Amino acid sequence: MRAAILRGPDPMTIEQVNLDGPRACEVRVKVVACGVCHSDLHTINRAKAGALPIPVILGHEVGGIVEEVGPGVTSVKAGDHVVVAFRPNCGQCFFCLRGEGQLCERPDYPERAAAGTAPRLTQEGKPIQQGIGVAGYSEYTVMPERGVVKIRQDAPLETVCLVGCGVTTGVGAAIRTAKVEAGSTVAVIGLGGVGLNVVQGARLAGARKIIAIDTVDSKADLAAKFGATHFINAAKEDVVAQAQKIGGGCVDYAFEAIGLGATVTQAFNIVRAGGTAVVVGVVGQDVTVPGLAFLREKRLIGSFFGSATLQHDIPLYVDMYMDGKLNLDDLVSKRRPLAEVNEAFEDMKTGGVARSVMML
Numbered sequence: 001m002r003a004a005i006l007r008g009p010d011p012m013t014i015e016q017v018n019l020d021g022p023r024a025c026e027v028r029v030k031v032v033a034c035g036v037c038h039s040d041l042h043t044i045n046r047a048k049a050g051a052l053p054i055p056v057i058l059g060h061e062v063g064g065i066v067e068e069v070g071p072g073v074t075s076v077k078a079g080d081h082v083v084v085a086f087r088p089n090c091g092q093c094f095f096c097l098r099g100e101g102q103l104c105e106r107p108d109y110p111e112r113a114a115a116g117t118a119p120r121l122t123q124e125g126k127p128i129q130q131g132i133g134v135a136g137y138s139e140y141t142v143m144p145e146r147g148v149v150k151i152r153q154d155a156p157l158e159t160v161c162l163v164g165c166g167v168t169t170g171v172g173a174a175i176r177t178a179k180v181e182a183g184s185t186v187a188v189i190g191l192g193g194v195g196l197n198v199v200q201g202a203r204l205a206g207a208r209k210i211i212a213i214d215t216v217d218s219k220a221d222l223a224a225k226f227g228a229t230h231f232i233n234a235a236k237e238d239v240v241a242q243a244q245k246i247g248g249g250c251v252d253y254a255f256e257a258i259g260l261g262a263t264v265t266q267a268f269n270i271v272r273a274g275g276t277a278v279v280v281g282v283v284g285q286d287v288t289v290p291g292l293a294f295l296r297e298k299r300l301i302g303s304f305f306g307s308a309t310l311q312h313d314i315p316l317y318v319d320m321y322m323d324g325k326l327n328l329d330d331l332v333s334k335r336r337p338l339a340e341v342n343e344a345f346e347d348m349k350t351g352g353v354a355r356s357v358m359m360l
C-alpha cells in the first residue's frame with residue numbers, strides 16, 4: 001500500500017509499505033480521510049531531534065471503513081464506517097472502570113498482547129513505526145478494536161474524521177472536562193483546530209460571552225462562525241487586561257489551546273477568583289503561575305482527549321454534526337491528495353488554515 005513516510009529531517013515521501021493483517025482483537029481499516037493535526041508537528045519535531053524512532057508514518061485523525069477484523073472482534077465488522085481513536089481505552093483498568101477512559105494506561109488487554117508485538121508495518125522486512133499508534137497517512141491501518149469506533153454510515157468520512165482528535169479534544173474540554181456552565185464567560189487562547197472546537201463547545205454549553213484570542217486577525221471571522229462573541233488579537237493587545245475588561249472582571253473559564261507555558265500563565269491570570277484555567281494544548285515545558293492566586297481559589301486543570309468516553313462520545317459528536325449542532329464544515333479549509341502531505345503541513349505552520357484533510 002501507499003503511505004507517507006517520515007525518515008528524519010527531510011519532508012515525507014510517498015512509498016510502498018507492507019501491512020500485516022489484523023491479529024486477535026485488531027481491525028484493519030481502509031483509510032478514507034485523515035486530518036492534519038498540530039500534534040503531528042510535535043511528532044515531526046521530536047523525530048527530527050532523535051527523540052522518536054523512525055521511519056514513521058504519521059496521521060491520527062482517521063475516518064475509514066473496516067476492511068477485515070481479527071479473531072475476537074465483536075464491536076465492528078467489515079463494511080462498517082468508523083472513526084479511529086489514537087488513544088484506545090482498555091475498558092478494564094482502574095481508570096476505565098471509573099469512567100475516566102481518557103486516563104487509561106492502555107495495558108494492552110490480554111487478548112491483544114497474546115497476538116505478539118511484532119511490527120504491523122514493514123518495508124522490505126524492516127519495521128516502520130505507527131505514529132501516535134495510528135499511521136493515518138496510508139491507505140490502510142491496523143488498530144486495536146477499542147481504538148476503532150463505529151459511526152453512522154451516512155456521515156461524510158472526509159469531514160467527521162476530525163472527530164478522531166480535534167473535535168473530541170476541543171468540544172470535550174469545554175463540556176466534559178470543564179463542564180462550562182450556562183451563562184458563563186469563557187476565553188479561548190489559540191484558534192487552531194482544537195481551539196475553535198473549544199469555542200463551539202462553550203457555545204453548546206450555553207456560555208454568554210466567548211472571547212476568542214489569536215495573533216491572526218483573519219481568525220476573528222472564523223471564530224465567530226463557531227460561536228465566539230469577542231476577539232482579541234494577542235499580537236496587538238494586552239490579552240489579560242482586555243479579556244478581563246470584556247468579561248467585566250469575571251471570566252469564569254480560560255482555555256489554553258496552543259501548548260506554551262506563557263499562554264498557560266495568561267489563561268490562569270485571565271480567570272476570576274474561583275475561576276478555572278484549562279490546559280488543552282500539549283505543553284512541553286514548566287509553567288509558572290502566581291501562587292497567592294490559589295488563596296482566591298483559582299483552579300488550573302489539565303484536559304486530555306476531551307475527557308471522552310470514546311465509544312460514547314465519538315458517535316455522539318458525529319450525530320451532533322449531522323443534526324447541525326456542531327459545525328465541522330468550517331473546520332476543513334482544504335482537502336488534498338496524499339501526495340501533497342508536506343504542503344498541508346506548511347499550511348498548518350503558517351496558521352492560514354483551520355484544518356487540512358488528506359484524502360487517501
Ligand SMILES: [Zn+2]
Nearest residue numbers: 037039165166
Ligand atoms: Zn491530533
Ligand SMILES: [Zn+2]
Nearest residue numbers: 090093096104
Ligand atoms: Zn483502561
